[in-house]
Amino acid sequence: MNDRPLSWRSPKTEVRHSPIHGRGLFAVADIAAGDVVAVKGGYIYDAAQWEAARERLDSSEIQVGEHLFIAPADVAQWEGAMLFTNHSCEPNIAIDGQIVFVAMRDIAAGEELTHDWATTDDADFELECHCGTPSCRGVISGRDWQKPELQRRYRGWFAWHIQRRIEASNDT
Numbered sequence: 590m591n592d593r594p595l596s597w598r599s600p601k602t603e604v605r606h607s608p609i610h611g612r613g614l615f616a617v618a619d620i621a622a623g624d625v626v627a628v629k630g631g632y633i634y635d636a637a638q639w640e641a642a643r644e645r646l647d648s649s650e651i652q653v654g655e656h657l658f659i660a661p662a663d664v665a666q667w668e669g670a671m672l673f674t675n676h677s678c679e680p681n682i683a684i685d686g687q688i689v690f691v692a693m694r695d696i697a698a699g700e701e702l703t704h705d706w707a708t709t710d711d712a713d714f715e716l717e718c719h720c721g722t723p724s725c726r727g728v729i730s731g732r733d734w735q736k737p738e739l740q741r742r743y744r745g746w747f748a749w750h751i752q753r754r755i756e757a758s759n760d761t
C-alpha cells in the first residue's frame with residue numbers, strides 16, 4: 590500500500606500543540622496573502638457512507654458538496670489526512686473552492702493557521718469556542734454560515750457548497 594499522506598501541508602507549516610485545542614497547524618515561515626497552505630486529500634463519501642464511517646474517522650472529513658465529504662478510507666490513513674486546522678472567529682486562512690486552503694492575509698512565522706468554520710460547515714453542532722480572539726462568538730454552530738453579518742464579513746471566502754447555499758437562499 591502507498592503510505593504517502595493523503596493531504597498536503599505546505600513546508601512553511603508544522604503541526605504542534607495548540608492553545609485552542611489539541612494539535613493545530615502553525616506557520617514556521619512567513620506566508621504571503623494568497624499562498625496555498627494546505628490541500629485536503631482523501632476518498633469521497635456520500636452522506637450515508639459518511640454517517641456509517643464517522644465514528645471511526647471523526648474530525649478527518651471536510652464537506653465538499655451538498656451531501657458529499659472527503660475523508661480517509663480507514664483509521665491507518667487518519668493522521669496523514671488531517672490538516673489540524675482549528676476554528677477561529679478571527680481566521681487567517683480560508684478554503685478556495687473545496688479542498689485548497691489559502692492565506693487570507695500575510696501570516697507571520699509562529700501564528701496558528703485557523704479558518705472560521707462558518708465558511709466551510711453546514712452541519713448540526715454547537716461548540717464552545719476557545720479561539721480567545723477579541724471578536725470570539727463564544728459558541729459556534731454548524732449553521733453560522735446563515736448569519737447575515739458573517740455572510741457579509743466572509744464574502745468571497747466561503748467554501749463552494751456554502752456559497753451555493755447562500756446564493757440559493759438569496760434567490761427565494
Ligand SMILES: C[S@@+](CC[C@H](N)C(=O)[O-])C[C@H]1O[C@@H](n2cnc3c(N)ncnc32)[C@H](O)[C@@H]1O
Nearest residue numbers: 610611612648673674675676677717718719720
Ligand atoms: C478537525 S479537528 C482540529 C484539530 C484538533 N485540534 C486535533 O487535535 O485533532 C476538530 C476539533 O478541534 C476542536 N476545536 C477546533 N477549534 C476549536 C475552537 N475554536 N474551540 C474549541 N474547540 C475547537 C473541536 O473539538 C473539534 O471537534
Ligand SMILES: [Zn+2]
Nearest residue numbers: 678718720725
Ligand atoms: Zn471564537
